[in-house]
Amino acid sequence: xxxxxxxxxxxxxxxxxxxxxxxxxxxxxxxxxxxxxxxxxxxxxxxxxxxxxxxxxxxxxxxxxxxxxxxxxxxxxxxxxxxxxxxxxxxxxxxxxxxxxxxxxxxxxxxxxxxxxxxxxxxxxxxxxxxxxxxxxxxxxxxxxxxxxxxxxxxxxxxxxxxxxxxxxxxxxxxxxxxxxxxxxxxxxxxxxxxxxxxxxxxxxxxxxxxxxxxxxxxxxxxxxxxxxxxxxxxxxxx
Numbered sequence: 001x002x003x004x005x006x007x008x009x010x011x012x013x014x015x016x017x018x019x020x021x022x023x024x025x026x027x028x029x030x031x032x033x034x035x036x037x038x039x040x041x042x043x044x045x046x047x048x049x050x051x052x053x054x055x056x057x058x059x060x061x062x063x064x065x066x067x068x069x070x071x072x073x074x075x076x077x078x079x080x081x082x083x084x085x086x087x088x089x090x091x092x093x094x095x096x097x098x099x100x101x102x103x104x105x106x107x108x109x110x111x112x113x114x115x116x117x118x119x120x121x122x123x124x125x126x127x128x129x130x131x132x133x134x135x136x137x138x139x140x141x142x143x144x145x146x147x148x149x150x151x152x153x154x155x156x157x158x159x160x161x162x163x164x165x166x167x168x169x170x171x172x173x174x175x176x177x178x179x180x181x182x183x184x185x186x187x188x189x190x191x192x193x194x195x196x197x198x199x200x201x202x203x204x205x206x207x208x209x210x211x212x213x214x215x216x217x218x219x220x221x222x223x224x225x226x227x228x229x230x231x232x233x234x235x236x237x238x239x
Contacts, residue, residue, distance in 0.1 A: 005131070005140035007098045009053040011147040015040065016090040019057045024076055029062040060093035067184035068096055074177050081173070087151065088174045088205055092181030095201060100137070102185050102201055103130055104144050108154065109200025112164035120145055120160045153204040167206040175207040180219045183233035190225070190232035 044050040075089040095102040131137045
């Protein structure tokens with residue numbers, strides 16, 4: 001069965017912020033859908049495009065998924081203490097809710113390590129290699145790149161060419177949240193401490209995580225593999 005892309009509209013950060021705001025108010029899925037319909041109507045005139053955009057925004061907050069449910073609670077709590085640093089919260093939810101988004105941003109992070117400019121042609125071809133030659137994959141990759149440009153983590157310098165913007169430092173609370181999200185998106189994997197600090201899919205952020213913080217956090221299991229400090233998501237926290 002073909003994997004679902006599910007991300008075929010451009011998404012902007014104010015819309016993500018509004019969705020989080022509605023969730024923080026305790027609204028249920030029906031109420032959030034109605035509020036977003038009204039909110040988006042001022043910017044998106046097409047009923048079809050507005051519906052698609054609304055459902056993308058809603059999915060991380062309403063999907064029946066154990067990992068997402070845990071992450072939503074963490075995001076809402078962190079939003080109280082980090083009201084002006086909401087992008088990391090959105091990012092964590094998006095990489096768990098949309099596997100193709102996670103694959104694409106991981107690719108961007110890897111390419112950005114050794115290329116000054118990234119081309120949309122390169123990116124789309126690599127995504128097609130992973131996700132299959134489907135029109136929805138092509139459209140999805142285009143909309144995701146446009147969304148990342150709108151959010152400001154990459155910048156279009158000319159048609160079809162992008163540069164990666166400098167990573168923004170985040171504190172340990174946000175860093176641990178992002179690591180938890182990353183491990184929920186990849187629950188079978190473990191990472192060494194060094195790898196955790198440079199995960200390509202978290203390229204917009206400069207993480208700040210201590211070994212002590214990981215040891216004290218019950219979301220993670222730590223160990224020693226090949227004399228390396230290793231970390232994985234605690235069993236039962238993932239789906």
